Structures are given as structure tokens and as C-alpha cells.
Amino acid sequence: MKALVYAxxxxxxxxxxxSFYALRAALxxxxxxxxxxxxxxxxxxxxxxxxLLRLATSSWGGPLLQGRGFDTRFGRVTFGWxxxxxxxxxxxAPCTVQHLTLPELNATVHRQGELLDGEAWAGSVRGRWQxxxxxxxxxxxxxxxxxxxxxxxxxxxxxxxxVKQGHIAGTFSLQVRIALPAGTLQVVPRIEGFEVSGxxxxxxxxxxxxxxxxxxxxTADHWLSRAVVAAxxxxxxxxxxxDLTELAASFARNGQALRIERGGSTLTxxxxxxxxxxxxxxxxxxxxxxxxxxxxxxxxxxxxxLRLYLENAPWGxxxxxxxEAAAAHYYGVRAHELAPAQAAWLAxxxxxxxxxxxxxxxxxxxxxxxxxxxxTRAKKLQLVEEMADAATSxxxxxxxxx
Numbered sequence: 001m002k003a004l005v006y007a008x009x010x011x012x013x014x015x016x017x018x019s020f021y022a023l024r025a026a027l028x029x030x031x032x033x034x035x036x037x038x039x040x041x042x043x044x045x046x047x048x049x050x051x052l053l054r055l056a057t058s059s060w061g062g063p064l065l066q067g068r069g070f071d072t073r074f075g076r077v078t079f080g081w082x083x084x085x086x087x088x089x090x091x092x093a094p095c096t097v098q099h100l101t102l103p104e105l106n107a108t109v110h111r112q113g114e115l116l117d118g119e120a121w122a123g124s125v126r127g128r129w130q131x132x133x134x135x136x137x138x139x140x141x142x143x144x145x146x147x148x149x150x151x152x153x154x155x156x157x158x159x160x161x162x163v164k165q166g167h168i169a170g171t172f173s174l175q176v177r178i179a180l181p182a183g184t185l186q187v188v189p190r191i192e193g194f195e196v197s198g199x200x201x202x203x204x205x206x207x208x209x210x211x212x213x214x215x216x217x218x219t220a221d222h223w224l225s226r227a228v229v230a231a232x233x234x235x236x237x238x239x240x241x242x243d244l245t246e247l248a249a250s251f252a253r254n255g256q257a258l259r260i261e262r263g264g265s266t267l268t269x270x271x272x273x274x275x276x277x278x279x280x281x282x283x284x285x286x287x288x289x290x291x292x293x294x295x296x297x298x299x300x301x302x303x304x305x306l307r308l309y310l311e312n313a314p315w316g317x318x319x320x321x322x323x324e325a326a327a328a329h330y331y332g333v334r335a336h337e338l339a340p341a342q343a344a345w346l347a348x349x350x351x352x353x354x355x356x357x358x359x360x361x362x363x364x365x366x367x368x369x370x371x372x373x374x375x376t377r378a379k380k381l382q383l384v385e386e387m388a389d390a391a392t393s394x395x396x397x398x399x400x401x402x
Contacts, residue, residue: 033135034181049181050133057111062088085110087118095122099282102155124151127174137179144174149194153291159284162199162291170194187248194240195298196291202299204275209311211322217336218310223372224323224338225306227347228313230371231364233267237302241268241293267309268293274312310335314353315346330395340383341393344369349395360394362387 029035029048038047055061062081065088069078074096080089085108093104107129108118116131120142127144150168157163170193177186208215218225229236235243246264265273265286272292277285296305315326323335323346331342338346348365366384375383387393 030135034137049138050135053109053111053116053133053138057088057109057116059086062086082108100156100159100284100287123155124148125155137181140176140178140180142174142176142178144172144176146171146173146192149191153287156284156287160287160291162288166196166198166291166295168196168291189244189247191242191244194242194294196295197298199292199295201292201296204296204308205300205304207275207308209308209322211312212325214324216307216311216322216324217334218307218323220303220306221374222336222338223340223343224327224335224346225310226373227340227343227368228310228350229267229306230344230373231347231350231368232270234371236267236306239266241297242266242290265289266293268296268305271296271305271308271312275308313350315349316353320353329397332398339393340369340372340375341387341390342395344372344383344387345393345395 029046029051033048033050035046035048036052038045038052056065056079063083065079066081067079069076071077072092075092075094077090077092080091081087082089087108087110090107090109091104092102092106095102095105102122105120105122107120109116110118111133114133116133118129120127120129125144125147127142129140129142131141132139149170149172150163152172153160153163153168170191172192172194173190175188178184220226220229233243235245243264243266246266249264269286269289269292272289273279273285276292277288279285300308310323312321313323314321315323316329320326320329326346326349327333327335327338327342330346331338345360345365348361348368351361351364366387369383369387370380372380372383
């Protein structure tokens, strides 16, 4: 009897070991193949990603994954298999990407040779994707057709309370290209008819700055106003509150880094951040900021938005804010009295006020000067040379007089 038990145990262990080694051999990366560490029970093997994809999307490997799941940094992913479509099904619920949590995200994966395709959807937002698999990379293309912006925002209603408060009109579409494992991301967004109402931004028309009692006399034609536009939002007078070029660049940078590294905010969005949403570095805050910016363009107009920014922008350490306080602190004059070089220096500080207040970033100040409207190219080049030579134009705290 003991011999029979030992034989059975030996057979089971041999079968398990044989299965493990067979699986490891099947998943072992080929020379030059993209690979990842894979945990199988208490053991870890190096697996080739192309081999994993072929196995998971095969007619015999896919059904074995039915009902199974694993935890990822985005959330728990569970598998299903559609025999009729011969496609792997994936469901991530809840799914968190760049601090945004979706109730669920679904996708299907169908493979024919080295070509992949399928659908991806969350709520009412759907798209189709295609992929091309090779030994060392996977190229993915996703297209989301024209979809109601309200449906897109509805996915994040739990994190963006303005979705229930306001009315959102318009459509968006996306073209996304991803290269793995490099992580490069290209996003081409398109927005049509974006309008927002019901958020109450018209109340900002008479808002007073918390930076000081003195209201600025600045208009769009004063040098500091021109310098701020050159430094922070060169397309300010042309966009509807958001800049699709900057949005695409920020999508690409943040998607590759998997965190917020580039904001892509317009001056209008920065006003929304300063006065309403706060500066929390999350994607949810960016989505809220975008809604307020679009409404402010309609309710306030460019001139008022620019003045609100100038009256509330941070300009250094110890709570220094507002154009009038900055001009008085660094040059001892009113903001509308600043010379072009002085305005360029102050505007250059807005990039990182706490840091720039303690140093003189000549390269950035000169870059701002080259973007000033109202100067010929020759005048701009002359101004840049003068800024390098004249130390008197650089910002320096002024002595306070009783």
C-alpha cells in the first residue's frame, strides 16, 4: 500500500514538474525577444511577451484562462473567452489610470498570425484597435470615433462633481498610437462644439484678488501682459480655453511616465486652477479645470481672464502674488510702468516662481523677450543683448519705505 502511495505521489510530482518545465520552455524568450518576469505560483520565470500573447489568444490557450485573473498596477484583470469570435476577453474593474478610476474597462483581443485587433470600451465610450506583433515590440493603434463629451466625462462623475452640476455639449474623437515596451505614446485629439454652462463662472467678473487691495491698471497692450502671454500661453488669443497641441503633448509625456509631468494648461485653465480647483497634480483636477476654462471663455472673455491671471498669479516665495505686488517688490514701480526687459524677467519667473525667485534664468527671460508681441525682430534681438549686459534690469527685492 505504501509503495502504491509513493508511486502516486512520485507521479504527481513528476507531472507537476514536467508541466512546469514544459510551460517554462514554451514561454522562454527567444534571443532578442521582448520579455517580462512572470510569477507561476511560488515560482518565477522569464517569459517572452510574443509567446505569452500567442498562447493567450490561441484556441486552446484562451479557454484555459476563462475566469482567471491577476492583479496589476491598474486594477484586477479577469479573463474570458469567446469561442464564436475566437477572441480573448479582458475586464479591469475598477481600473485606475493616471489617478482616474473607471468603474470598469473592457477589451477583446483577436489574433491572426502576427496581427491583432479588437474593441475597447468603458461606459458609452467605445473604440476599435489594431496591433502588430513582432519579436521585440508591439505597435498598437486605437481609434475612438466622434463621441459625446458628456459621455466621456460621465465615466469620471465620481471624481469630477461638475459633471452633475453643469451641462456639457460637444463631441471628441481620439487617435492613439502606442509602442511597447518603449512606452512611446502619440495622441491626436479632436474636439468639436465644446460648450459648458451651469458652473457659475460669471461670478468671477467682479472678483477681487486676494493678493492685495491695489487693482492693476494692466491691459493686454502693456509690456507685462505681453510678456506673460509669451511665457505662459502664446496662443492665448486664438484658442477657446484649451490648446489641443499642448493637450496632445501632455498626454504623450504623462502616458509614458505614468504620472503628471506636463500640464499643457492655457492661461484660462491656470485661472481656473488659481481661483477654483486648486493645484492638486491629478488628472481629475485637469478635467475639472478644463470645464471651467471653456465656460470662462464664454462668460468672461479674454481681457477679463488675462486680468484675473495677472491679479492672482504667484510670483515668488512667502506668498508674493499678483502683478502689482511683484512689480513693487522687484522693481519698486507699478506693473504698467515696467519696461520690456523688466516685464520679460518677471514673466520668466512664472514657470516656477519659488525656484526662479532665487536665481536669474537669463536663457528663459531672453526666450520670453523673443516672444513679445509689438516688437520687430531687430528690436527683440537688441533687447536680448541688452538683457545679457544690463544687470539693472534683473529682478531684485526693493527696500521698503515707511
